Amino acid sequence: MDVSAGELMVAQAAREIRDGEKVFVGMRLPLIAFVVAKRTHAPNAIGLFELGLMRDEPAPELLYTMGDPPNVDGAIWSARTIEMMGMLQRGDVEAGFIGGAEIDKHGNLNTTAIGADRQRPSVALPGSGGGADIASLAGRLIVIMPHDKRRLVERVSFITSPGYGTGGDWRQRVGLPRGGPSVLITTLGVFRFQGGEAVLETYHPTTSVEEVRASTGWDLKVLPGVRPTELPSPEVLAIIRGYDPQGFWTRRGE
Amino acid sequence: MRDGISIALGLALEPAIPFAFAHEVIRQGRRDLELIGPISDVLFDQMIGAGCVRQITAAWAGNVSAGLGHAYRRAMEQGIPRRITVRDHSNFTIAQALFAGAVGAPYLPTRTLLGSDIPQANGTFVRATSPFDASPLLLIPAIEPDVTVVACQNADAEGNAQLFGPWGITQEAALAAKKVIVLAEHVVPRQVITSQPNLTIVPSTKVVAVVHEPGACHPSPLQHQYGRDHEFFHEYHRATRTVEGFDAWMKEWVTGLPDRAAYLKKLGGRWDELRRRGGRQWFGPVDA
Numbered sequence: 356m357d358v359s360a361g362e363l364m365v366a367q368a369a370r371e372i373r374d375g376e377k378v379f380v381g382m383r384l385p386l387i388a389f390v391v392a393k394r395t396h397a398p399n400a401i402g403l404f405e406l407g408l409m410r411d412e413p414a415p416e417l418l419y420t421m422g423d424p425p426n427v428d429g430a431i432w433s434a435r436t437i438e439m440m441g442m443l444q445r446g447d448v449e450a451g452f453i454g455g456a457e458i459d460k461h462g463n464l465n466t467t468a469i470g471a472d473r474q475r476p477s478v479a480l481p482g483s484g485g486g487a488d489i490a491s492l493a494g495r496l497i498v499i500m501p502h503d504k505r506r507l508v509e510r511v512s513f514i515t516s517p518g519y520g521t522g523g524d525w526r527q528r529v530g531l532p533r534g535g536p537s538v539l540i541t542t543l544g545v546f547r548f549q550g551g552e553a554v555l556e557t558y559h560p561t562t563s564v565e566e567v568r569a570s571t572g573w574d575l576k577v578l579p580g581v582r583p584t585e586l587p588s589p590e591v592l593a594i595i596r597g598y599d600p601q602g603f604w605t606r607r608g609e
Numbered sequence: 610m611r612d613g614i615s616i617a618l619g620l621a622l623e624p625a626i627p628f629a630f631a632h633e634v635i636r637q638g639r640r641d642l643e644l645i646g647p648i649s650d651v652l653f654d655q656m657i658g659a660g661c662v663r664q665i666t667a668a669w670a671g672n673v674s675a676g677l678g679h680a681y682r683r684a685m686e687q688g689i690p691r692r693i694t695v696r697d698h699s700n701f702t703i704a705q706a707l708f709a710g711a712v713g714a715p716y717l718p719t720r721t722l723l724g725s726d727i728p729q730a731n732g733t734f735v736r737a738t739s740p741f742d743a744s745p746l747l748l749i750p751a752i753e754p755d756v757t758v759v760a761c762q763n764a765d766a767e768g769n770a771q772l773f774g775p776w777g778i779t780q781e782a783a784l785a786a787k788k789v790i791v792l793a794e795h796v797v798p799r800q801v802i803t804s805q806p807n808l809t810i811v812p813s814t815k816v817v818a819v820v821h822e823p824g825a826c827h828p829s830p831l832q833h834q835y836g837r838d839h840e841f842f843h844e845y846h847r848a849t850r851t852v853e854g855f856d857a858w859m860k861e862w863v864t865g866l867p868d869r870a871a872y873l874k875k876l877g878g879r880w881d882e883l884r885r886r887g888g889r890q891w892f893g894p895v896d897a
Contacts, residue, residue: 382673405700406622407775419674419839420650422623424830424887427774435776436622436647437708440701444720467697468685473730474694479685481671481678483727484648485700491721517724529724530745 358586360542361605362595363559364499365391366587367540371497372450375399379443379451379489383604384499386418388452391594403448405485407434417599440485443492446533451493453486454500457511460553460573461525462498462518462536464490465511473513483515490516495537502541508572519551526551543567545584552576557584610634610756613641615666617707617754617786619649621777622700623673624832626652627760627792629825629869635659636864645707645754647700647778650829651845654678655863657693658855666696666752668703674839675846680855689852697730702749704778709751710785716748723747757786759811760826762834763801764793768816771801771808774832783811790818792825794834824873824880836887838879 361384368388372378374397380389381404389402390413402410404421409432414425427433442448455464466486468476490496496518500506518536519525526535539546539553543562546553555577558567568575587595599605616634619626631652634642641663644653648669656662657670658680671678683689698706705717718737723745728734735748759779761772770791772779783789789811796819802809825831828838828845849855866872873880 404775406624406777419837420623422621422775422830423837424624424774424832427624427832433775435704435780436700436778437704437781440704440721444701467726467730473697474685476685479677479682481681482667482669482695482697483699483725484669487699487725487727488701488721491723491725513730514724514726517722520724526724530720531723532720 358592359602359606360559361602361607362587362592363584364540364542365595365605366591367545367584368452368497368499369395369591371538372397372400376449377401377403377442377447379403379405379448379485379493380421381452381454381489382421383454385452385497386421387595387598387604389413390598391591394594395591403439403442405436405439407436407439408432409434409439417603419603440488443488446494448492449494450497451489452497452499453489453516455486455498455516456480457506457508458498458500458539459508459511459518461520461522461551462496462539462548462553463511463514463520464498464516464518465513467513467515469512471512487516490518491531491534493534495534498536498539500539500541502543502567502570504570504572507541507570519548522551543570547578554578555581557582559584560586610637610639612639614755615643615645616756616758617645617782618758619646619652620757620759620779620782621772621775622648623650624774624830624837625760625772625779625826626650626829627758627825628652628827628829629822630758630790630792631656632863632869632872634661635859645703645752645782647703648673651678651842654680655859657681657684658690658849659859659863660690662693664694664696666698666703668698668700672842672846675843679846679849683852696733697727699727702727702734703752704781705749706752707778707781707785709749710753711781714751716750718746718748720744720746752785754782754786756788756790757782758790758792759783760792760831761810762794762831763797764791764819765797765799765802766819767799767813768819769802769809769813770811770816771805772810773808776810780810783815786815788817789815790820791816792820792822794823794825794831796821822869824869827873827876827880827883830887834888835883838883
């Protein structure tokens, strides 16, 4: 079966949404993961969008941004950022999605800048948006990003979105009320977090533990029983391809 | 408008972005502005590349559906066309800063960004502990923009403005500002406003000018009026990879045109299609 890395990531991300949960959806691949989850195992999931929208059914067509008119029509609530973020801060939101340019083994993400001086960076990245808030305040964090050695690094140069800091009880010590990454889904595999550190659970069928290790900037740890990632079912693949028929998000850069 | 002032704009995040306002600021050659906003799609990128900006106070700067902002990157990495500084925020902290400004509070306490490097990079947040339970907090100081720009569907001649669709941080920014400028798709009779006052995002007491400017938000969408022109964002992304490409794009779409009407005319059938697909009959006053 010809499955793109994007499609595999979407299918995996959809599995992370549980029925009845309130989820900060975000953009790009997570938007499609929300569609898959709603139409399969999580029909009662609720999506929150940081510009001030709440939906109990996905938008009927592909979204390029969360503010596209099809995401507003059919919403159950159109409000303000502060209400959505307020629910997040109260602890009313069970899970949130986020992507990043750089992540380290403790799940800290950098989307701000590459280089030592934030005001004179070697690469200026777009910034937090709502990502740092989701990472700080959601019940758990689902991270999706491309996998290569320059992106999965020992230590990020700037913590935009906090993961587990330096590990252990760091989140509690700095005062974060809850949360932290529960899973890191990349173009090569799926990591869980143990003691605040990423551990490989599955590798995608196109790759191997050795290739994942060679593409990871920290000393890779693997779970006992590490295995290939389960391919999406034909039903799930049909939902993904029905929603993004041109592969704008799921076949980006391929 | 004066050089050097702070302007909040692009406050609903991806929709209702007042590109017409930004383009006129660029045509007027304003300099040393501080831009305040959460995620303003390519609006900040355009104003930075045109040399209007000394600082952005923002959570994000780039091109939402296409990727990084080339002009923002050139300014930060190479000082082209000039050096700018960034005062980093998240979407929540910039909302809270403007909310504090809107309600006359000196700051708002929050638990977001504890453990993030954003507070240190921002430089204005204060670490504190709650006087009630001794838990760690960040104090986010109020922001009060000199001018806030609000794009919306309907406003009356007095400036009472109604925005249909998500508000993002627009209302906080409007109420926190010294002055508000409204760009309205339609200037409507007072009864349209008073029949549905829940839709009013900012009252006339804050508004110094109402501009009747149809199509002010293209290529971003305006709910029930026109859809998002995705391809326009992607064309901008491809065209502005180099300084020369950026300058040519600016000349073609901004400085070489006299006003918004000429811009819409240049869009031609593309604009008609966006209105046809994104437009919907305005339902007007519910009790009229």
